[in-house]
Amino acid sequence: MDLSNVVANLNYWAILVAALSTLVLGSIWYSPFLFGKTWMRLNGFTEENLKGGLPMPVIFGTSFFVYLLAAISLAMFLGTSATLSFGIFAGVMIAVFWISTAKLNNVLFERQKFSLFLINAGYDLVCYIIMGAIIGGWQ
Template sequence: MKPELINFPAVFVAAIACFILGALWYSPLLFGKAWMEENGFTTEMLQAKGGTARIFGFAFLWSLVMSFNLAAFLAADGVTLSFATLAGFLAGFGWAASGLFMVGLFEYRSTRYMLINGGYVTVALVAMGVILGLWR
């Protein structure tokens, strides 16, 4: 790893992309209703729990950590867009989604639940890989 090859504005933009993707992924437009069903949530329950600013703040922080981590792995000479995209996919599917599936099995979660969450982290890391790969 060459720390001087980490592009911090790209890390920030990739984190924002991850955060926005999450808002869309878990919205009623995509998988929000299915995700709520799988968790036994209702809109009223989520609104009553509150803490939205705290949750979104930490969600962005973890997006930033994910983005920086991927950027650190890509901080080498000769990294191409295709390699960065593949690295994002392998990190998302090979590490994050696989880990979510493993934990989900022990928690007796449904395949649907694991696909929703595993799909999000995989797509988010691919998007981050694309951004980090393009902005070198």
């Protein structure tokens, strides 16, 4: 594999849109309409203590940056001849067998609530399916 050829042929628009999709999904997934209230309760968060800590632009900016890195990596993994179906398949495999297994290990050893794992792993699963679909399907 010629790495310079792979990098030169990446679809950077698809990568950008894939990374942005994670922020859109996160704003819905962790909203009060879906899992936000449960996620807060399981973490022991209140509206008041969430106002402290890092400013939201830093949190969202960093989140976008790390998902941009993930989207670049996913695009390199999929290659230039990826399809929509392979992108979705790869997204499922990555989310379930790489990300979720690592997170589950943390849940077990840190004695976290399994329902919190399901919320967070579910978000990762949907994120990587969407990112894989965008990158794989955008020719």
